[in-house]
Each structure stands twice: as structure tokens, then as C-alpha cells.
Amino acid sequence: MKPSEPRDATRLPDEATGVPYLRSWRGIYFVVFGSFLLWVGLLALLTRMFS
């Protein structure tokens, strides 16, 4: 059995996201960060309102 070898000796190009309106990965990471802020905000609000 061959040991695993790199698929390509050169660096693979960064691939397009394929997501509508979010063409770069940075944009997707910002969306993830935004969802984190949203959830922490909602949970903090829940804590403040009912604790």
C-alpha cells in the first residue's frame, strides 16, 4: 500500500464559496461571527430580563 502522498505538489488554490452573496470566505467568517454576537446578545438579554 502506498503511503499517503500530497495530492498536488503545489499549493491548491483557495476555492470559491459557492454561497449566494458571500463570494469570499472572509464574508462567511463574518457571518459566523455575527451569528455568535447575535446569540450572545440574546442570551445576555434573557439573563438580564429574567434573572
Add this chain to the structure above:
Amino acid sequence: MNWLDYVVLITTMAGIAAYGVWRTRGRRDLNTYLKGRRDTPWLVIGLSVMATQASAITFISTPGQGYESGLGFVQNYFGAPFALILIAAVFLPIYQRLNVYTAYEFLGKRFDPKTRLLGAGLFLLQRGIGAGITIYAPAIVLSTVMGWRLDLTIVCSGFLVIAYTVAGGSEAVSLTQKYQFAVILAGMVTALCVLLTKLPAGLTFTDALTLAGGFHKLKAVDFSVNVRERYTFWSGLLGGFFLALSYFGTDQSQVQRYISGSSVRESRLGLMFNAVCKIPMQFLILFLGALLFVFYQFEQPPLFFNQAAWKQAAAKTGGEHLRSLETGFAEAFAGKREHLQNWLDARHAGNPAVEAAARAAALAAHDRSEAIRAEAKKAMATVKSSDADYVFITFILRHLPHGIIGLLISVFFAATLSSKAGELNALGSTTIVDFYRHVIKRDGDDAHYVIASKCFTIFWGLVAIAFALFANMTENLIQASNIVGSIFYGVVLGLFLVAFFLKRVGGTAVFWASVTAQILVFVLYFNLSISYLWYNIIGCVACVLFSLVLQAILGASRPSPNPVT
């Protein structure tokens, strides 16, 4: 459970497993066996990553955590989105480019064989223990509540997952996880909906939140800076970040799930799916527990949720004390219920002063009933596993209709099988790729290694079953598995961070730095009383710092003949 519940349970579990074996029949080469056909779309990757992480412990124990301690545990996952972004951006492209079977193969290419074996060895030790907990945890709860024999429950669920994991490899694991997670989602949503319908008529959703909040069950975010507090925003963000980075980035049970993607894009989107869904999913499970608490303010809960153990103890000599505790608890509950009603009436009438007084009286009554519960727990101290782990399953068996009970029990088994399959697949892969093929037999052909992989997968399955048969759990299950992880993950993460970002550090320095850092974590764990999440940071930082110091002492390292990053 009645016949309908058993039909739902057996049909669901056996059907999914059989389908997985049938769909993956005839897979013969090692690459496909360990990595699948490399055509897995992002949603299947995302569900596979989620299903591997969310074992039955999550669904049995976490609602109990919410019932007892409220929503604070959700902070444990605050670091996960950032960790997953870093993994998608840095770790994943390197794994894909190098076309590795295991994460530790990367360590061998970057450093040397001994460092590779160290990383793989730490993983096998930590995951081997974890695999035993994953199979033991649901088994003890289910067997106690259902009256099944514990050993048979462990063995039957263990052998079922061994069967389809060995037969179909990584592809069978991903395929079955997709359907198992659908069962999990359907079951939990159903439980939440039914629970909402079981709350007293006239109790609005806002009333329920007010009650839960009044009893401190909705304190989801704690911004205080207190290292002794187990769950705070900071321990969750920082410690949770390191825990998630190590778990998703370096634990083979997760790496194997996302390197099977058809491209970097599909794997990244699968990871981002988890980054977005992790926090809301955990919140909903904990919130279910908080709502269970509200439910049990109007429906008298058992004094001790593990009723099988309680009845056994009460029937013995000396059981009068337990029965008198039950009588006292019932009286305290009746008194508390009266104050709760006064509180709600005052709230509806818009009378803040009366509402505040009634709330204080309800809290005082709650403290009295909790004191009786504490005494009951003390009397039952010899019982394995925490009573909080029986809260959700007690509710399911007593208050849900037949058919739905079968569905929820299927949820627990589906979660057990899905996470166990991912773990066994990873343990088998790491053993074959990093130890057997690398050290023992280097010149075998594909057919030989596939058979060896299956044998090692069976071996680890039997180890997990054996551990589960002899385990003795005292910590709440969801926390036990996180504690074990936190002790080992920090150092493994440190190893990988040095590999990725500190080019001048060589194999000898990082090897001895890792060994020293791991010893330090063990010493600190048994001598300090801080939140376990901090050990992820301690282990990681110690490994990195020791590596730099040791490399400075050793002098400049020889550059790697095959630069990999």
C-alpha cells in the same frame, strides 16, 4: 415502554444500521474505507461532525444540567465558532493538501516519527477512555430506568455499532449519522413541543420564563471574572476556544469526518454549519431542562429521580428515613406550590410589592425542599451516576405518550451509535495508519490493511465495551467527558500549534515539551480547584512555551526535508 415503543426503537436503530451496511457493501480499498469516497457534500459533513460530537450524554444529561443548574453550561460552547473558523482557514487546507489519513500523520511529516507516535498515543488514550464513557453513560441510565440488564444494554449497543462500522468504514459512519441525526432532531423537537403543552393551563410562556428566571435557571451569560466559577463567559470563550480547537482540529474522530469532503469548500461549509448551529442547539437542549424545572413546580417530581435505586434502598432496613424524607418533601412541595400561585396571581394583577413578597416566600420554600433533596442524595451517595442524569428520561417515561417514548429512547440510542461509530472509526484508523502500518508492517497491500483496520476497529470496540462494563461514574456525565477531554486536549493542541506556526521548533524539543506539559496538567488537576476548561489553555500554553525554551537550549533545528506548511 409498550410494544409500540419497542417497534419504533428496534425498527429505527436496526433499519438505519442495516441500510448503512447495504449501501457501503463491496468497499475494498483502504483509502475509501478510511476516508469514504471523497464525494461527501457539506451538509452531510456538517451533520456528521455534529453527530460525532453530540453523543447520548448530550441528550440524556444536558437537560438534567439545565434542570439543576440552569443555562450557564451554554457558555462552554462560546469559543467553538472561532475555533471552527481557524480550523477551516488553516488546519483543513493543510490536511487536504497533504492528503493525510490521520491528523498525526501530519505531525510525522512536520517533525519526526516519535512526535507522530506521541500525538497518536495521546489521542488513543484520551479517546479510548472517552469511548468507554460514551457507551457507559446512556447504558446505565437506560438500564436503570427500563429495568434492562446493564451488561446486556452495553454489549448490545456496542456490538451493533461495531458491526456496521467495521462493515462499511467511514462512509457507513457518515451515511448512518445523517439519518440518526434526523431521528435526534425529530425527537428533541417533539419533546419540547409536548412539554410546552404539559405546562399548566393559564401559565403563559412569559410566566414560565419568569418562574425559571426567579429560580436562577435562566442565567445564561456570566461576565464575572472568577476562575473558580465553572462556567463564565470568559472561561467559555477562552477555555472553550482551546477545547474546541483541539477537539475539532486535532482529534481524529472529528478530522476523519471532514477530510472526507469532495473539496476544501464542502469541508469548510460543513464546519461553518457547525459554527453557526452549535450554540443554538446546546441552548435549546438546556432550555428544555429549564422548562422541565418549571413543569416540576406544578407536578410533584420524585424526591430522587433514579427511582429504581430509591425504591431498592427504601425497601431495605433503614428505609424509614428515606420514606420520612419523601413525606417531608411532599409537604414542602405543597407549600411551595401555594406560594408560586400567589406569585403568579400577583404578577397577573400587576402588584409588584405583593409579587416580590410571594416570590421571596416561594424561593424560601424551594430552599427547604432542596435541603431535603440534598439529604436524600447524601443517603443515596453509593449510587453510580448523578441523579440529574435521570431527570429527562423520568419525564419521558411518565408523561409522554407511547410511540413518542419509543422515539425519544431511539434518540438516545441514535446519539450513542452515531458518536460511537465516529470514535471507533477514528481509533481504528489511527491505530492502523500511525502504528501498525508505520511501525509494524510497512509493506502490506490494500487488502491486508483493510482487514487489519477492521480488526483494530473491533479491538477498540471491545475495549470500550470492557471499560463500560467496569466503569464507576460519579460526575455528571456531560461534565465527566469534558473533564477527560480538557486534561489531554490542551497539550495535543499545543503540539499542532507548534507544528503550524513555529517553524524553528524541531521534533525533539516539541516531543519533550509535550511530555512535560502533560505531566504538569496532571499535577495541577489533582492539586488545584479551578474550572476544568482552563486546563485546555494551561496545557496548550505550557507545551508551546516549553517547546520554545527547549529549542533555544538545543540550538537551531535542522529544517524538515519536506516542508509541509
